[in-house]
Amino acid sequence: MVDDVNTIQINLSYSSCSSYKMSSPVSKIVRKVVKNEEEVAEELCSLIEKLSNESIKQRGSFTIGLSGGSMAKFVCNGIPSIQTEWGKWSLFFCDERLVPFTAEDSTYRLYRNGLVGKTPLKEEQFIAINPDLEVTAAAKDYEEKVRAKFPDCDWPKFDLLLLGMGPDGHTASLFPGHQLLKEDNVWIAAISDSPKPPPCRVTMTFPVINAARCCVFAMAGQGKADMVKRILGDGEELPTGMVKPVRGELIWILDEAAASKL
Numbered sequence: 001m002v003d004d005v006n007t008i009q010i011n012l013s014y015s016s017c018s019s020y021k022m023s024s025p026v027s028k029i030v031r032k033v034v035k036n037e038e039e040v041a042e043e044l045c046s047l048i049e050k051l052s053n054e055s056i057k058q059r060g061s062f063t064i065g066l067s068g069g070s071m072a073k074f075v076c077n078g079i080p081s082i083q084t085e086w087g088k089w090s091l092f093f094c095d096e097r098l099v100p101f102t103a104e105d106s107t108y109r110l111y112r113n114g115l116v117g118k119t120p121l122k123e124e125q126f127i128a129i130n131p132d133l134e135v136t137a138a139a140k141d142y143e144e145k146v147r148a149k150f151p152d153c154d155w156p157k158f159d160l161l162l163l164g165m166g167p168d169g170h171t172a173s174l175f176p177g178h179q180l181l182k183e184d185n186v187w188i189a190a191i192s193d194s195p196k197p198p199p200c201r202v203t204m205t206f207p208v209i210n211a212a213r214c215c216v217f218a219m220a221g222q223g224k225a226d227m228v229k230r231i232l233g234d235g236e237e238l239p240t241g242m243v244k245p246v247r248g249e250l251i252w253i254l255d256e257a258a259a260s261k262l
């Protein structure tokens, strides 16, 4: 379990809304290195268990944002065994590929297949995109769905966002050098020129990500080591390095291989 996580409550407020300033420093950063991929999943899932129970105790619900790729594997393998009040969860997507739910690369599909039937979570608890819409309409529609869960907010305050990091340093569908890195008007943005296929996606914007109570990166393997060093060691301002929760906590869970160049 992440050593310092017990102090997380210091940063929590009871509201589900947040204000946002681009330049605010991150409140707290925790870095945890474990042995291997299996331990990354265990560490991540104990953290999810702990934060879900704290959120439910304090606010009566748990709001979590999911990412695709390797994060889905960690979560789907590990969380079926945690102890939590599953009925109080709402699951959102930090980003999603605009493909049918039957497509291999649909992130919703990964989580639905991995969690519904294997946990008490029900399909209705997933706040998913409408993949039949054109990309700008899909982003607008998804923002409306998220706003309905966070009424009257400037910026929503998710209890936990699970984020990945691509080999180019992207996170969610926020890619290096892309104009969306500066987007601070909308909660959910459309991207139709993603350098990583598929080209059309919807993504949470940085003000939403950085308003969360807690953001977590979890990764394993030598393939992540160079980029981990560039972000955490050299402090490069790539999208992953721009995740700086304003009044929240930032947690990195790495295996020894991913941390090997730090």
Ligand SMILES: O=C1O[C@H](COP(=O)(O)O)[C@@H](O)[C@H](O)[C@H]1O
Binding pocket: 066, 067, 068, 069, 070, 071, 095, 096, 097, 163, 164, 165, 166, 167, 170, 171, 172, 173, 196
């Ligand atoms: O395309 C995406 O990639 C990132 C990173 O995935 P990973 O497999 O390299 O961990 C992921 O976080 C994002 O949700 C996804 O759309």
